[in-house]
Amino acid sequence: MSALLRTSAKAPVRAFAFTRTQFQRRTISSTRAPQKALPFSLNATGTSSSSVNGQNKILRMLMFGKPGAGKGTLSARLVKKYEILSLSTGDLLRQHIAERTEVGRMAEEIVATGGFLPDDIMLKVVTSKLDMLHNRHWILDGFPRTLGQGKLLDDHLRSRNTPLSLVVNVDVADEIILSRISDRWVHLPSGRVYNLSYNPPKVHGLDDATGEPLTKRPDDNPEIFARRLEKFYASTSPLLAYYKTQPSRSTRVSTLTGSTSDEIWPQLDGLVRSSFPNLKERAEPRGQRLRHSLQEAVLGRPDHDPITKC
Template identity: 55%
Template sequence: RVQALRVARPPRAVASPTLARQAQLPSTSSSVPQRAFSSSPVPRRAVASTLSGFSNVYDDRDERVVRMLMFGKPGAGKGTLSARLTKKYDILSISTGDLLRQHINEGTAIGKQAEAIIARGELVPDEVMLKVVTGKLDSLQNKHWILDGFPRTLNQGLLLDAHLKKQNTPLTLVVNLNVPDEVILSRITDRWIHTPSGRVYNTSYNPPRIAGIDDVTGDALTKRPDDNPEIFGRRLEAFYKSTSPLLNHYTTQATTPITSPINNPHQHPHQVLLHRPAKLSLRSITGRTSDEIWPELDYIIMSMFPSLRKRSD
Protein backbone atom coordinates (compact mmCIF):
# COMPACT_ATOMS: atom_id res chain seq x y z
CA ARG A 1 0.00 0.00 0.00
CA VAL A 2 1.58 3.15 -1.21
CA GLN A 3 0.89 6.26 0.79
CA ALA A 4 0.37 9.43 -1.31
CA LEU A 5 2.84 12.19 -0.62
CA ARG A 6 1.70 15.79 -0.41
CA VAL A 7 4.02 18.32 -1.91
CA ALA A 8 3.65 21.78 -0.40
CA ARG A 9 3.07 24.51 -2.95
CA PRO A 10 5.20 27.66 -2.70
CA PRO A 11 3.31 30.78 -1.61
CA ARG A 12 1.52 32.58 -4.43
CA ALA A 13 3.52 35.77 -3.87
CA VAL A 14 6.72 34.02 -5.01
CA ALA A 15 6.63 32.47 -8.46
CA SER A 16 9.87 30.48 -8.15
CA PRO A 17 12.90 30.02 -5.84
CA THR A 18 14.97 32.04 -8.31
CA LEU A 19 12.55 34.93 -8.11
CA ALA A 20 12.49 34.65 -4.33
CA ARG A 21 16.25 35.03 -4.23
CA GLN A 22 16.05 38.01 -6.59
CA ALA A 23 13.45 39.64 -4.39
CA GLN A 24 15.84 39.50 -1.42
CA LEU A 25 18.78 41.10 -3.23
CA PRO A 26 20.48 43.78 -1.13
CA SER A 27 21.17 47.22 -2.50
CA THR A 28 24.22 47.09 -4.77
CA SER A 29 26.81 49.63 -5.76
CA SER A 30 25.94 52.40 -8.17
CA SER A 31 27.94 50.74 -10.95
CA VAL A 32 25.27 48.05 -11.40
CA PRO A 33 22.59 49.01 -13.93
CA GLN A 34 19.08 49.28 -12.60
CA ARG A 35 16.74 46.49 -13.73
CA ALA A 36 13.36 45.13 -12.82
CA PHE A 37 13.44 41.40 -12.05
CA SER A 38 10.66 39.05 -13.07
CA SER A 39 10.07 35.37 -13.83
CA SER A 40 8.52 36.41 -17.13
CA PRO A 41 9.15 39.32 -19.48
CA VAL A 42 7.43 42.47 -18.26
CA PRO A 43 7.42 45.60 -20.42
CA ARG A 44 9.31 48.50 -18.86
CA ARG A 45 6.25 50.70 -19.31
CA ALA A 46 4.25 48.25 -17.17
CA VAL A 47 6.94 48.21 -14.50
CA ALA A 48 7.07 52.01 -14.46
CA SER A 49 3.28 52.05 -14.09
CA THR A 50 3.44 49.57 -11.21
CA LEU A 51 5.98 51.80 -9.51
CA SER A 52 4.03 55.01 -9.98
CA GLY A 53 3.56 55.28 -6.22
CA PHE A 54 7.27 55.79 -5.72
CA SER A 55 9.30 58.90 -6.56
CA ASN A 56 12.61 59.06 -8.40
CA VAL A 57 12.13 55.77 -10.24
CA TYR A 58 14.68 55.52 -13.02
CA ASP A 59 13.49 54.98 -16.61
CA ASP A 60 16.41 54.29 -18.94
CA ARG A 61 14.44 55.25 -22.04
CA ASP A 62 15.48 58.86 -21.34
CA GLU A 63 19.15 57.93 -21.82
CA ARG A 64 18.56 57.25 -25.49
CA VAL A 65 17.76 60.91 -26.18
CA VAL A 66 20.58 63.45 -26.45
CA ARG A 67 19.61 66.57 -24.49
CA MET A 68 22.97 68.21 -24.12
CA LEU A 69 24.74 71.34 -22.91
CA MET A 70 28.32 72.16 -23.87
CA PHE A 71 30.36 74.54 -21.72
CA GLY A 72 33.71 76.08 -22.52
CA LYS A 73 35.60 79.34 -22.36
CA PRO A 74 35.19 81.88 -25.15
CA GLY A 75 37.09 80.46 -28.11
CA ALA A 76 37.22 76.89 -26.73
CA GLY A 77 35.71 75.44 -29.90
CA LYS A 78 32.11 74.83 -28.86
CA GLY A 79 30.77 75.91 -32.24
CA THR A 80 33.25 73.79 -34.18
CA LEU A 81 32.55 70.66 -32.13
CA SER A 82 28.78 71.15 -32.18
CA ALA A 83 28.96 71.43 -35.96
CA ARG A 84 30.87 68.15 -36.17
CA LEU A 85 28.29 66.39 -33.99
CA THR A 86 25.35 67.68 -36.01
CA LYS A 87 27.10 66.74 -39.27
CA LYS A 88 27.76 63.15 -38.14
CA TYR A 89 24.66 62.43 -36.06
CA ASP A 90 20.94 63.11 -36.15
CA ILE A 91 21.31 65.93 -33.61
CA LEU A 92 19.97 69.49 -33.82
CA SER A 93 22.06 72.43 -32.63
CA ILE A 94 19.85 75.05 -30.98
CA SER A 95 21.43 78.52 -30.88
CA THR A 96 19.82 80.83 -28.34
CA GLY A 97 21.08 83.91 -30.19
CA ASP A 98 19.60 82.71 -33.47
CA LEU A 99 16.25 81.99 -31.80
CA LEU A 100 16.13 85.46 -30.26
CA ARG A 101 16.98 87.13 -33.58
CA GLN A 102 14.27 85.06 -35.27
CA HIS A 103 11.66 86.26 -32.75
CA ILE A 104 12.75 89.88 -33.30
CA ASN A 105 12.71 89.56 -37.11
CA GLU A 106 9.26 87.92 -37.08
CA GLY A 107 7.84 90.52 -34.69
CA THR A 108 6.51 88.01 -32.17
CA ALA A 109 5.36 89.15 -28.73
CA ILE A 110 8.59 87.84 -27.21
CA GLY A 111 10.60 89.45 -30.01
CA LYS A 112 9.02 92.87 -29.49
CA GLN A 113 9.60 92.64 -25.74
CA ALA A 114 13.25 91.63 -26.20
CA GLU A 115 13.87 94.28 -28.87
CA ALA A 116 12.60 97.04 -26.59
CA ILE A 117 14.84 95.82 -23.77
CA ILE A 118 17.90 95.63 -26.02
CA ALA A 119 17.17 99.11 -27.40
CA ARG A 120 17.40 100.46 -23.83
CA GLY A 121 20.84 98.89 -23.53
CA GLU A 122 19.66 96.35 -20.96
CA LEU A 123 20.16 92.59 -20.75
CA VAL A 124 17.22 90.41 -21.70
CA PRO A 125 15.80 88.99 -18.41
CA ASP A 126 16.24 85.30 -17.65
CA GLU A 127 12.49 84.66 -17.77
CA VAL A 128 12.25 86.08 -21.31
CA MET A 129 15.24 84.05 -22.50
CA LEU A 130 13.68 80.96 -20.93
CA LYS A 131 10.54 81.49 -23.04
CA VAL A 132 12.68 81.87 -26.16
CA VAL A 133 14.52 78.61 -25.47
CA THR A 134 11.71 76.44 -24.15
CA GLY A 135 9.34 77.48 -26.92
CA LYS A 136 11.71 75.67 -29.27
CA LEU A 137 12.69 72.76 -27.02
CA ASP A 138 9.08 71.86 -26.23
CA SER A 139 8.58 71.09 -29.92
CA LEU A 140 11.57 68.72 -29.90
CA GLN A 141 10.59 66.28 -27.15
CA ASN A 142 11.56 63.20 -29.17
CA LYS A 143 14.52 64.81 -30.94
CA HIS A 144 18.21 64.88 -30.06
CA TRP A 145 19.60 68.37 -29.43
CA ILE A 146 22.52 70.46 -28.21
CA LEU A 147 21.65 73.80 -26.62
CA ASP A 148 24.11 76.62 -27.32
CA GLY A 149 24.24 79.90 -25.40
CA PHE A 150 21.86 79.02 -22.56
CA PRO A 151 22.09 78.67 -19.63
CA ARG A 152 24.96 81.00 -18.78
CA THR A 153 24.23 81.54 -15.08
CA LEU A 154 23.08 79.40 -12.16
CA ASN A 155 19.66 81.06 -12.10
CA GLN A 156 19.16 80.33 -15.80
CA GLY A 157 20.21 76.74 -15.18
CA LEU A 158 17.71 76.32 -12.36
CA LEU A 159 14.91 77.78 -14.50
CA LEU A 160 15.78 75.49 -17.41
CA ASP A 161 16.01 72.40 -15.18
CA ALA A 162 12.62 73.09 -13.63
CA HIS A 163 10.96 73.47 -17.03
CA LEU A 164 12.58 70.39 -18.58
CA LYS A 165 11.69 68.21 -15.60
CA LYS A 166 8.11 69.46 -15.74
CA GLN A 167 8.04 68.33 -19.39
CA ASN A 168 9.68 65.01 -18.42
CA THR A 169 12.59 65.80 -20.75
CA PRO A 170 15.55 66.38 -18.37
CA LEU A 171 19.09 66.98 -19.55
CA THR A 172 21.06 63.80 -20.19
CA LEU A 173 24.58 65.11 -20.87
CA VAL A 174 26.70 68.12 -19.92
CA VAL A 175 30.16 68.42 -21.51
CA ASN A 176 32.80 70.84 -20.23
CA LEU A 177 35.62 71.70 -22.64
CA ASN A 178 38.80 72.39 -20.68
CA VAL A 179 41.19 74.31 -22.94
CA PRO A 180 44.16 76.19 -21.36
CA ASP A 181 43.81 79.98 -21.23
CA GLU A 182 47.04 80.62 -23.13
CA VAL A 183 45.90 78.36 -25.97
CA ILE A 184 42.62 80.25 -26.32
CA LEU A 185 44.40 83.61 -26.24
CA SER A 186 46.63 82.51 -29.12
CA ARG A 187 43.62 81.08 -30.94
CA ILE A 188 41.55 84.27 -30.86
CA THR A 189 44.55 86.42 -31.78
CA ASP A 190 45.01 84.36 -34.96
CA ARG A 191 41.28 84.03 -35.73
CA TRP A 192 39.65 85.50 -38.84
CA ILE A 193 36.02 85.11 -39.84
CA HIS A 194 33.76 85.36 -42.87
CA THR A 195 30.83 87.21 -41.31
CA PRO A 196 28.02 86.33 -43.78
CA SER A 197 28.57 82.55 -43.52
CA GLY A 198 30.14 82.29 -40.06
CA ARG A 199 33.17 80.39 -41.43
CA VAL A 200 36.15 80.63 -39.09
CA TYR A 201 39.81 80.49 -40.06
CA ASN A 202 42.95 80.45 -37.94
CA THR A 203 46.33 81.42 -39.34
CA SER A 204 48.06 78.90 -37.05
CA TYR A 205 46.22 75.65 -37.86
CA ASN A 206 43.34 76.36 -40.29
CA PRO A 207 44.49 79.17 -42.60
CA PRO A 208 42.60 80.28 -45.72
CA ARG A 209 44.17 79.32 -49.04
CA ILE A 210 44.81 83.01 -49.71
CA ALA A 211 45.63 85.17 -46.70
CA GLY A 212 42.68 87.36 -45.69
CA ILE A 213 40.30 85.86 -48.30
CA ASP A 214 37.38 83.45 -47.77
CA ASP A 215 37.98 80.13 -49.58
CA VAL A 216 34.39 79.84 -50.85
CA THR A 217 33.27 83.33 -51.85
CA GLY A 218 36.51 85.27 -52.24
CA ASP A 219 35.21 87.90 -49.80
CA ALA A 220 37.57 89.67 -47.43
CA LEU A 221 37.88 88.15 -43.96
CA THR A 222 37.48 90.28 -40.84
CA LYS A 223 38.40 90.22 -37.16
CA ARG A 224 35.81 90.13 -34.40
CA PRO A 225 35.87 93.35 -32.35
CA ASP A 226 36.40 91.42 -29.12
CA ASP A 227 39.26 89.26 -30.45
CA ASN A 228 42.02 91.07 -28.57
CA PRO A 229 43.85 90.19 -25.32
CA GLU A 230 42.33 92.96 -23.19
CA ILE A 231 38.71 92.17 -24.03
CA PHE A 232 39.43 88.44 -23.89
CA GLY A 233 40.69 88.81 -20.32
CA ARG A 234 37.44 90.49 -19.26
CA ARG A 235 35.34 87.84 -21.04
CA LEU A 236 37.34 85.08 -19.38
CA GLU A 237 36.83 86.61 -15.94
CA ALA A 238 33.09 86.90 -16.57
CA PHE A 239 33.02 83.28 -17.76
CA TYR A 240 34.59 81.96 -14.56
CA LYS A 241 32.32 84.08 -12.39
CA SER A 242 29.07 82.97 -14.02
CA THR A 243 29.85 79.44 -15.18
CA SER A 244 31.64 77.96 -12.15
CA PRO A 245 28.49 77.90 -9.95
CA LEU A 246 26.54 76.44 -12.89
CA LEU A 247 29.06 73.63 -13.41
CA ASN A 248 29.05 72.91 -9.68
CA HIS A 249 25.25 72.62 -9.88
CA TYR A 250 25.40 70.05 -12.67
CA THR A 251 28.27 68.20 -10.99
CA THR A 252 26.06 67.74 -7.93
CA GLN A 253 23.20 66.46 -10.08
CA ALA A 254 25.45 64.01 -11.88
CA THR A 255 26.82 62.48 -8.66
CA THR A 256 23.64 62.34 -6.56
CA PRO A 257 22.17 58.81 -6.63
CA ILE A 258 18.50 58.05 -7.11
CA THR A 259 17.04 56.21 -4.11
CA SER A 260 15.18 53.00 -4.95
CA PRO A 261 12.37 51.75 -2.66
CA ILE A 262 14.05 48.35 -2.38
CA ASN A 263 13.43 47.75 1.33
CA ASN A 264 9.66 48.14 1.20
CA PRO A 265 8.25 44.94 2.85
CA HIS A 266 5.04 45.16 0.78
CA GLN A 267 6.89 45.44 -2.50
CA HIS A 268 6.02 43.01 -5.30
CA PRO A 269 9.06 41.26 -6.84
CA HIS A 270 8.45 43.14 -10.12
CA GLN A 271 9.16 46.32 -8.17
CA VAL A 272 12.66 45.32 -7.06
CA LEU A 273 15.10 47.88 -8.47
CA LEU A 274 18.84 47.99 -8.09
CA HIS A 275 20.60 51.17 -7.04
CA ARG A 276 21.38 53.44 -9.99
CA PRO A 277 23.27 56.77 -10.34
CA ALA A 278 21.45 59.88 -11.49
CA LYS A 279 20.34 60.27 -15.11
CA LEU A 280 22.56 63.25 -15.90
CA SER A 281 26.12 62.58 -17.00
CA LEU A 282 28.79 65.30 -16.79
CA ARG A 283 32.03 64.82 -18.73
CA SER A 284 35.08 67.08 -18.82
CA ILE A 285 37.40 66.87 -21.84
CA THR A 286 40.85 68.46 -21.86
CA GLY A 287 42.65 69.36 -25.07
CA ARG A 288 44.45 72.14 -26.90
CA THR A 289 42.55 71.97 -30.18
CA SER A 290 39.17 70.78 -31.44
CA ASP A 291 40.97 67.97 -33.29
CA GLU A 292 42.36 66.72 -29.96
CA ILE A 293 38.99 66.96 -28.20
CA TRP A 294 36.83 65.52 -30.98
CA PRO A 295 37.74 61.78 -30.66
CA GLU A 296 36.85 61.71 -26.96
CA LEU A 297 33.64 63.68 -27.48
CA ASP A 298 32.65 61.38 -30.33
CA TYR A 299 33.33 58.32 -28.16
CA ILE A 300 31.18 59.71 -25.34
CA ILE A 301 28.25 60.21 -27.71
CA MET A 302 28.63 56.75 -29.29
CA SER A 303 28.91 54.95 -25.94
CA MET A 304 26.10 56.80 -24.18
CA PHE A 305 23.64 56.82 -27.07
CA PRO A 306 24.31 53.65 -29.11
CA SER A 307 20.98 53.86 -30.94
CA LEU A 308 21.64 57.43 -32.16
CA ARG A 309 21.29 57.49 -35.94
CA LYS A 310 24.20 58.66 -38.05
CA ARG A 311 23.54 60.94 -40.99
CA SER A 312 24.16 59.48 -44.43
CA ASP A 313 27.07 61.01 -46.32
Protein backbone atom coordinates in the same frame (compact mmCIF):
# COMPACT_ATOMS: atom_id res chain seq x y z
CA MET B 1 27.06 87.45 -27.11
CA SER B 2 24.98 90.20 -28.71
CA ALA B 3 23.02 92.78 -26.76
CA LEU B 4 19.87 90.80 -27.42
CA LEU B 5 21.08 88.05 -25.14
CA ARG B 6 22.22 90.09 -22.16
CA THR B 7 20.24 89.25 -19.06
CA SER B 8 19.76 90.86 -15.71
CA ALA B 9 20.91 87.77 -13.79
CA LYS B 10 23.87 88.28 -11.53
CA ALA B 11 25.85 85.11 -10.95
CA PRO B 12 27.40 84.62 -7.50
CA VAL B 13 31.03 85.64 -7.48
CA ARG B 14 31.93 84.93 -3.84
CA ALA B 15 34.06 81.94 -4.82
CA PHE B 16 36.10 84.02 -7.24
CA ALA B 17 37.35 86.82 -5.02
CA PHE B 18 40.56 87.68 -6.85
CA THR B 19 41.65 91.08 -8.09
CA ARG B 20 41.82 92.07 -11.77
CA THR B 21 45.62 92.24 -11.49
CA GLN B 22 45.76 88.72 -10.05
CA PHE B 23 43.36 87.49 -12.75
CA GLN B 24 45.35 88.96 -15.61
CA ARG B 25 48.61 87.65 -14.19
CA ARG B 26 47.09 84.18 -13.90
CA THR B 27 45.53 84.37 -17.36
CA ILE B 28 48.58 85.49 -19.30
CA SER B 29 51.59 84.04 -17.53
CA SER B 30 50.45 81.00 -15.62
CA THR B 31 50.20 77.63 -17.25
CA ARG B 32 47.71 76.36 -14.73
CA ALA B 33 44.78 78.10 -13.10
CA PRO B 34 44.19 77.69 -9.36
CA GLN B 35 41.94 74.80 -8.58
CA LYS B 36 39.71 76.93 -6.39
CA ALA B 37 38.73 79.13 -9.31
CA LEU B 38 38.30 76.31 -11.79
CA PRO B 39 35.92 73.58 -10.59
CA PHE B 40 36.25 71.72 -13.88
CA SER B 41 37.12 68.19 -12.73
CA LEU B 42 33.71 67.00 -13.79
CA ASN B 43 32.98 63.34 -14.26
CA ALA B 44 30.00 61.28 -15.25
CA THR B 45 27.13 61.43 -12.76
CA GLY B 46 25.33 58.38 -14.02
CA THR B 47 22.72 57.42 -16.57
CA SER B 48 19.02 56.80 -16.48
CA SER B 49 17.94 53.36 -15.33
CA SER B 50 15.12 53.51 -17.89
CA SER B 51 17.56 53.50 -20.77
CA VAL B 52 19.80 50.47 -20.53
CA ASN B 53 22.99 50.99 -22.54
CA GLY B 54 21.52 54.27 -23.78
CA GLN B 55 19.24 52.56 -26.27
CA ASN B 56 16.26 54.81 -25.49
CA LYS B 57 18.07 57.95 -24.41
CA ILE B 58 17.52 61.23 -26.15
CA LEU B 59 20.45 63.60 -26.47
CA ARG B 60 19.56 66.87 -24.73
CA MET B 61 22.91 68.55 -24.50
CA LEU B 62 24.65 71.65 -23.20
CA MET B 63 28.24 72.43 -24.10
CA PHE B 64 30.35 74.86 -22.10
CA GLY B 65 33.84 76.17 -22.63
CA LYS B 66 35.96 79.26 -22.24
CA PRO B 67 35.80 81.87 -24.98
CA GLY B 68 37.84 80.55 -27.91
CA ALA B 69 37.90 76.95 -26.61
CA GLY B 70 36.29 75.64 -29.79
CA LYS B 71 32.88 74.62 -28.50
CA GLY B 72 31.18 76.12 -31.57
CA THR B 73 33.40 74.13 -33.92
CA LEU B 74 32.79 70.92 -31.97
CA SER B 75 29.02 71.44 -31.86
CA ALA B 76 29.01 72.02 -35.62
CA ARG B 77 30.87 68.74 -36.16
CA LEU B 78 28.30 66.84 -34.10
CA VAL B 79 25.40 68.39 -36.02
CA LYS B 80 27.08 67.67 -39.34
CA LYS B 81 27.70 64.01 -38.48
CA TYR B 82 24.56 63.12 -36.53
CA GLU B 83 20.83 63.86 -36.73
CA ILE B 84 20.96 66.51 -34.03
CA LEU B 85 19.23 69.88 -33.93
CA SER B 86 21.39 72.86 -32.98
CA LEU B 87 19.32 75.50 -31.21
CA SER B 88 20.80 78.99 -30.97
CA THR B 89 19.25 81.25 -28.34
CA GLY B 90 19.99 84.27 -30.49
CA ASP B 91 18.21 82.76 -33.50
CA LEU B 92 15.21 81.76 -31.39
CA LEU B 93 14.93 85.25 -29.92
CA ARG B 94 15.17 86.92 -33.31
CA GLN B 95 12.47 84.57 -34.61
CA HIS B 96 10.12 85.51 -31.78
CA ILE B 97 10.69 89.21 -32.46
CA ALA B 98 10.18 88.78 -36.21
CA GLU B 99 6.98 86.78 -35.72
CA ARG B 100 5.64 89.30 -33.19
CA THR B 101 4.84 86.65 -30.59
CA GLU B 102 3.93 87.71 -27.07
CA VAL B 103 7.43 86.92 -25.83
CA GLY B 104 8.94 88.57 -28.89
CA ARG B 105 7.04 91.81 -28.31
CA MET B 106 8.12 91.88 -24.67
CA ALA B 107 11.74 91.27 -25.63
CA GLU B 108 11.68 93.88 -28.38
CA GLU B 109 10.42 96.57 -26.01
CA ILE B 110 13.14 95.80 -23.48
CA VAL B 111 15.90 95.72 -26.08
CA ALA B 112 14.66 98.96 -27.68
CA THR B 113 15.11 100.79 -24.37
CA GLY B 114 18.57 99.34 -23.79
CA GLY B 115 17.41 97.09 -20.97
CA PHE B 116 18.46 93.60 -19.98
CA LEU B 117 16.28 90.61 -20.76
CA PRO B 118 15.06 88.95 -17.55
CA ASP B 119 15.76 85.27 -17.08
CA ASP B 120 12.07 84.36 -17.21
CA ILE B 121 11.72 85.87 -20.69
CA MET B 122 14.83 84.08 -21.93
CA LEU B 123 13.46 80.85 -20.47
CA LYS B 124 10.20 81.30 -22.41
CA VAL B 125 12.14 81.97 -25.61
CA VAL B 126 14.09 78.74 -25.22
CA THR B 127 11.43 76.40 -23.83
CA SER B 128 8.83 77.43 -26.41
CA LYS B 129 11.00 75.45 -28.85
CA LEU B 130 12.32 72.73 -26.55
CA ASP B 131 8.81 71.73 -25.47
CA MET B 132 8.11 70.73 -29.08
CA LEU B 133 11.11 68.38 -29.30
CA HIS B 134 10.20 65.50 -27.01
CA ASN B 135 11.82 62.78 -29.14
CA ARG B 136 14.44 64.82 -30.97
CA HIS B 137 18.14 65.06 -30.19
CA TRP B 138 19.33 68.63 -29.60
CA ILE B 139 22.20 70.84 -28.50
CA LEU B 140 21.33 74.19 -26.91
CA ASP B 141 23.68 77.11 -27.56
CA GLY B 142 23.68 80.39 -25.64
CA PHE B 143 21.54 79.44 -22.64
CA PRO B 144 21.99 78.98 -19.75
CA ARG B 145 24.93 81.25 -18.98
CA THR B 146 24.44 81.75 -15.23
CA LEU B 147 23.56 79.63 -12.23
CA GLY B 148 20.10 81.19 -11.98
CA GLN B 149 19.34 80.46 -15.62
CA GLY B 150 20.60 76.90 -15.23
CA LYS B 151 18.28 76.21 -12.31
CA LEU B 152 15.30 77.66 -14.18
CA LEU B 153 16.00 75.52 -17.24
CA ASP B 154 16.64 72.42 -15.13
CA ASP B 155 13.36 72.82 -13.23
CA HIS B 156 11.39 73.35 -16.43
CA LEU B 157 12.85 70.35 -18.25
CA ARG B 158 12.34 68.04 -15.29
CA SER B 159 8.73 69.20 -14.92
CA ARG B 160 8.22 68.06 -18.54
CA ASN B 161 10.06 64.78 -17.89
CA THR B 162 12.66 65.79 -20.49
CA PRO B 163 15.78 66.40 -18.37
CA LEU B 164 19.20 67.19 -19.74
CA SER B 165 21.08 64.03 -20.64
CA LEU B 166 24.60 65.38 -21.32
CA VAL B 167 26.60 68.38 -20.12
CA VAL B 168 30.07 68.76 -21.66
CA ASN B 169 32.80 71.15 -20.55
CA VAL B 170 35.51 71.80 -23.16
CA ASP B 171 38.58 72.64 -21.07
CA VAL B 172 41.48 74.32 -22.86
CA ALA B 173 44.29 76.12 -20.99
CA ASP B 174 44.11 79.92 -20.91
CA GLU B 175 47.50 80.49 -22.51
CA ILE B 176 46.66 78.15 -25.39
CA ILE B 177 43.46 80.05 -26.16
CA LEU B 178 45.29 83.37 -25.96
CA SER B 179 47.84 82.16 -28.50
CA ARG B 180 45.06 80.76 -30.68
CA ILE B 181 43.02 83.95 -30.90
CA SER B 182 46.11 85.90 -31.90
CA ASP B 183 46.35 83.69 -35.02
CA ARG B 184 42.60 83.53 -35.71
CA TRP B 185 41.02 85.00 -38.85
CA VAL B 186 37.38 84.74 -39.88
CA HIS B 187 35.16 85.04 -42.93
CA LEU B 188 32.42 87.16 -41.38
CA PRO B 189 29.58 86.45 -43.89
CA SER B 190 29.78 82.68 -43.35
CA GLY B 191 31.38 82.47 -39.91
CA ARG B 192 34.18 80.21 -41.17
CA VAL B 193 37.18 80.36 -38.86
CA TYR B 194 40.83 79.85 -39.80
CA ASN B 195 43.95 79.66 -37.67
CA LEU B 196 47.39 80.33 -39.07
CA SER B 197 48.93 77.75 -36.72
CA TYR B 198 46.89 74.65 -37.50
CA ASN B 199 44.04 75.49 -39.89
CA PRO B 200 45.34 78.10 -42.36
CA PRO B 201 43.40 79.15 -45.48
CA LYS B 202 44.56 77.71 -48.79
CA VAL B 203 45.41 81.23 -49.94
CA HIS B 204 46.75 83.53 -47.28
CA GLY B 205 44.16 86.08 -46.20
CA LEU B 206 41.34 84.68 -48.34
CA ASP B 207 38.34 82.45 -47.60
CA ASP B 208 38.63 78.97 -49.13
CA ALA B 209 35.06 78.87 -50.46
CA THR B 210 34.48 82.40 -51.73
CA GLY B 211 37.95 83.91 -52.11
CA GLU B 212 36.78 86.91 -50.11
CA PRO B 213 39.12 88.64 -47.64
CA LEU B 214 39.38 87.36 -44.08
CA THR B 215 39.21 89.73 -41.12
CA LYS B 216 40.03 89.79 -37.41
CA ARG B 217 37.25 89.76 -34.86
CA PRO B 218 37.19 92.97 -32.81
CA ASP B 219 37.42 90.99 -29.57
CA ASP B 220 40.39 88.87 -30.65
CA ASN B 221 42.94 90.71 -28.54
CA PRO B 222 44.48 89.92 -25.11
CA GLU B 223 42.77 92.71 -23.18
CA ILE B 224 39.24 91.88 -24.32
CA PHE B 225 39.93 88.15 -24.01
CA ALA B 226 40.96 88.64 -20.37
CA ARG B 227 37.67 90.40 -19.61
CA ARG B 228 35.64 87.70 -21.34
CA LEU B 229 37.51 85.00 -19.47
CA GLU B 230 36.92 86.76 -16.15
CA LYS B 231 33.20 86.83 -16.91
CA PHE B 232 33.29 83.13 -17.78
CA TYR B 233 34.89 82.25 -14.45
CA ALA B 234 32.39 84.33 -12.52
CA SER B 235 29.25 83.11 -14.32
CA THR B 236 29.86 79.68 -15.80
CA SER B 237 32.06 78.02 -13.18
CA PRO B 238 29.26 78.02 -10.57
CA LEU B 239 26.87 76.69 -13.22
CA LEU B 240 29.17 73.78 -14.04
CA ALA B 241 29.64 73.06 -10.35
CA TYR B 242 25.84 73.02 -9.97
CA TYR B 243 25.41 70.36 -12.66
CA LYS B 244 28.22 68.32 -11.13
CA THR B 245 26.65 68.26 -7.67
CA GLN B 246 23.06 67.56 -8.71
CA PRO B 247 21.90 64.10 -7.61
CA SER B 248 20.73 63.19 -11.10
CA ARG B 249 20.65 59.74 -12.65
CA SER B 250 19.66 61.08 -16.05
CA THR B 251 22.30 63.77 -16.67
CA ARG B 252 25.88 62.84 -17.48
CA VAL B 253 28.53 65.53 -16.92
CA SER B 254 31.94 65.22 -18.53
CA THR B 255 35.03 67.36 -19.06
CA LEU B 256 37.10 66.99 -22.24
CA THR B 257 40.61 68.42 -22.30
CA GLY B 258 42.98 69.20 -25.13
CA SER B 259 44.75 71.93 -27.08
CA THR B 260 42.75 71.96 -30.33
CA SER B 261 39.32 70.99 -31.60
CA ASP B 262 40.93 68.20 -33.64
CA GLU B 263 42.40 66.78 -30.43
CA ILE B 264 39.14 67.04 -28.47
CA TRP B 265 36.80 65.87 -31.25
CA PRO B 266 37.56 62.11 -30.94
CA GLN B 267 36.83 62.34 -27.21
CA LEU B 268 33.51 64.08 -27.82
CA ASP B 269 32.52 61.76 -30.67
CA GLY B 270 33.34 58.70 -28.57
CA LEU B 271 31.41 60.06 -25.59
CA VAL B 272 28.30 60.73 -27.67
CA ARG B 273 28.45 57.41 -29.53
CA SER B 274 28.87 55.37 -26.35
CA SER B 275 26.21 57.27 -24.40
CA PHE B 276 23.63 57.42 -27.21
CA PRO B 277 24.12 54.38 -29.47
CA ASN B 278 20.71 54.92 -31.07
CA LEU B 279 21.82 58.31 -32.42
CA LYS B 280 21.73 58.09 -36.22
CA GLU B 281 24.36 59.49 -38.54
CA ARG B 282 23.17 61.80 -41.26
CA ALA B 283 22.58 60.16 -44.63
CA GLU B 284 24.96 61.07 -47.41
CA PRO B 285 23.30 63.56 -49.81
CA ARG B 286 21.70 61.83 -52.81
CA GLY B 287 23.77 63.83 -55.29
CA GLN B 288 26.98 62.80 -53.62
CA ARG B 289 25.93 59.14 -53.56
CA LEU B 290 25.12 59.35 -57.25
CA ARG B 291 28.52 60.82 -58.09
CA HIS B 292 30.24 58.02 -56.19
CA SER B 293 28.16 55.40 -58.04
CA LEU B 294 28.98 56.92 -61.43
CA GLN B 295 32.66 57.06 -60.62
CA GLU B 296 32.67 53.40 -59.62
CA ALA B 297 30.81 52.44 -62.80
CA VAL B 298 33.14 54.42 -65.07
CA LEU B 299 36.34 53.37 -63.38
CA GLY B 300 35.20 49.78 -62.99
CA ARG B 301 37.57 49.12 -60.13
CA PRO B 302 37.37 48.69 -56.37
CA ASP B 303 38.21 51.48 -53.96
CA HIS B 304 41.72 50.08 -53.42
CA ASP B 305 43.00 49.24 -56.89
CA PRO B 306 45.84 46.68 -56.72
CA ILE B 307 47.41 48.25 -59.81
CA THR B 308 47.34 51.93 -58.95
CA LYS B 309 47.50 51.17 -55.20
CA CYS B 310 45.06 53.96 -54.33
